[in-house]
Amino acid sequence: MSGENRIRELMESIAKAKSALEELKTKGAGIPAAEKNAIRLLGTLNALEVQFHPLLLEEDGTKEG
């Protein structure tokens, strides 16, 4: 892992994916094939989100409060 830039890029990609999936869920509302799969994909994406927390970007990530 080459550093904070890479983490930042990953987090930006995750955010974009989340935004796209939220849009998919909204546009697919009422169509189970779209809505249910979008919800499932968002749940899966959550597993990525918890792996890359914003605190990882802070230079001095020692703040407790």
Next chain:
Amino acid sequence: MSEYWNPVLETLPPNRTRALQFAKFRSTVEWVYAKSRLYRRKFDEAGFHPSQLKSFDDIRKVPLLTKDDYRCQGVDPFPYGDTLCVPLEDVTVFHQTSGTTGTPVYQPDTWADWEWFSECWATVMWAQGFRPSDRLFLPFGYNIFIAYWAGHYAAEKIGCEVVPGGVLGTTERLMKMKELKATAFMATPTYVLGMAETARSELNSDPREWGIKKILCAGEPGALIPSTKKRMQDTWGCPVMDHVGATEVGAWSFECTHEPGGLHVLESMFLVELLALDSDEVIEKPGVPGRIVITSFDRLAQPCVRFDTKDVSMWSERECGCGRTWRILEGGVHGRVDHITKVKGVLFSPVAVEEVVRSFDELTGEFEIIVEKDGDLDRIRLRLEMPPDIEGEAQDELCARLLSNLRWKTQLNFELKREIFGTLPRYALKAKRFLDRRKEAVK
């Protein structure tokens, strides 16, 4: 490809891990206080509010959660009651605990929670060397107990080929493993040894020749008891690594391929504390036994906050050659607090007996410990299965050596009852080898 599932988190400096844990702990506490009737009630009764969390030390103000707290389940929203933190329609899977320590706990998970659970398992399995080239056989019943469900999904996530071995009997499972040339499997230590015994007796086959490259053990202590680990490794001819998790908690710890003699705590997903055996004092010093208290982060439907597992361990001071900065629990889980008891005034742990019994290669390794009262005095008996090929004086000498070793290890004199080979129960999941009948006598 990195040797770590998440190289950033697994090698993060400890002070940054701690900061991350505090941030996640606070989010979790705020979540459960807002969403769960149980936690709102507990925190209010204890005079605690999430706004009191200003620093890591404030975590100790949060009241402990125990299995007794789950008695509030069974009411609406049925069946989870006061523990549920999400709308019932968001729950996509039900599991429950085995109930070995009392009334089973119901555990709901949303799809996001279930993906989180398999993410934890993926971290564990990647650390144990599971890779897309593995054909993983799961000799598991696929039922309401959580057991290896998440291991199945994590293995798929990693890219392994998963062979579900549910429903089949032990012999059929072994035949399928051999037929498909499985490279790995998961089971409790009891079943790992049981499967090997069946392979030899029913299939007349030596499991060491099957090409199994790794075994993940979970569900009960054993893989970190040196003699049990050696017995499993010798029997199957491959590394055997421990993983400890719990239905209410998640997959919170693992032994890596470097086998450091303990369990790495998955510190990015959980906060693990050790509390004194007889008080709520937090233990930070290595080498001091304490009971394991765990908070799970990022599990939304029914998180556990400072859940007292009643399991015992101690921090290690060693660093692992794997390079992970996550702390290690020395020797893994040593046993249950309620199994660590005084017998004849001496502190006793059943794990010590397993260590001695399994160090004798001549023995089958099957045993049972019974503690009971004889008037006012404690009596401790060991039922021990005898090997079929050792009799007479040779058996007497074996038993004498065993009792001597037990006396040295535990400071106790055991009454030995020799049992015929095959008469003690074989378990497919957790073994029940310790029976303390003194408590029944009191009732």
